[in-house]
Amino acid sequence: MLDEKIMKEIYELVEDTRDIIVCSIGEQGYPNAKAMFKVAHDGLKTFYFSTNVSSNRTQQFMKNSKACLYFFESKKINGLMLIGDMEILLDNETKQNFWQDGWEMYYPLGATDPDYCIAKFTSISGNYYNSLKKYIFRVE
């Protein structure tokens, strides 16, 4: 496993990143990328996003769960890639758990809006780049 100093850097990068680049497999097998706000996360293992069921991204993940998350800080030239799978959660209990005030802007019908869902990412492995050094690790 990585040493404590590097792990601290990685956790800080994850905490500081509001806009995570979320990658999926799109039409004809081309990779796709889009910035998404993280709603909640559990260390490096699990990340939750809110999104529209009707969006291209959600439809892609329903067909192919393969995903990666990318965290990037331009000033420090460091980046973290997490490889894993994205699951689309449609049940009202999950949707209500994550619901936040103000989201009516995106989902007018509220926490049970059929076009609102939670995308849950579970990490398999990580690649961390710091200047010219590279660290590859499993996420347990």
Next chain:
Amino acid sequence: MLDEKIMKEIYELVEDTRDIIVCSIGEQGYPNAKAMFKVAHDGLKTFYFSTNVSSNRTQQFMKNSKACLYFFESKKINGLMLIGDMEILLDNETKQNFWQDGWEMYYPLGATDPDYCIAKFTSISGNYYNSLKKYIFRVE
């Protein structure tokens, strides 16, 4: 095609973005992402990057050319995704054309270093997001 105001926004985003998120298809079909500096570009159609032949990213593109570029500006909440193919150029003429002073740091043997190559991205289509609006277009 898109109106002039939107095209101007897109061109400005491309010019202002130093670190482009480059996505590839990696092991077992998972999408991969990494920030790369653009070396040169021709509008929205062609982008050139310098990279190591031995890098994971280059090896992935040699097996599967499917790629996307992502340009993102956090402050304005706008993003541009370009879908296309990445070609790895290994000939010395191309490598010398793009060579820049100071790159010995990355490629100690200079412009003909066998571990230095140019990755050429050619766009097929674009998705531009501006606030909650979305614009999809072909890149001719």
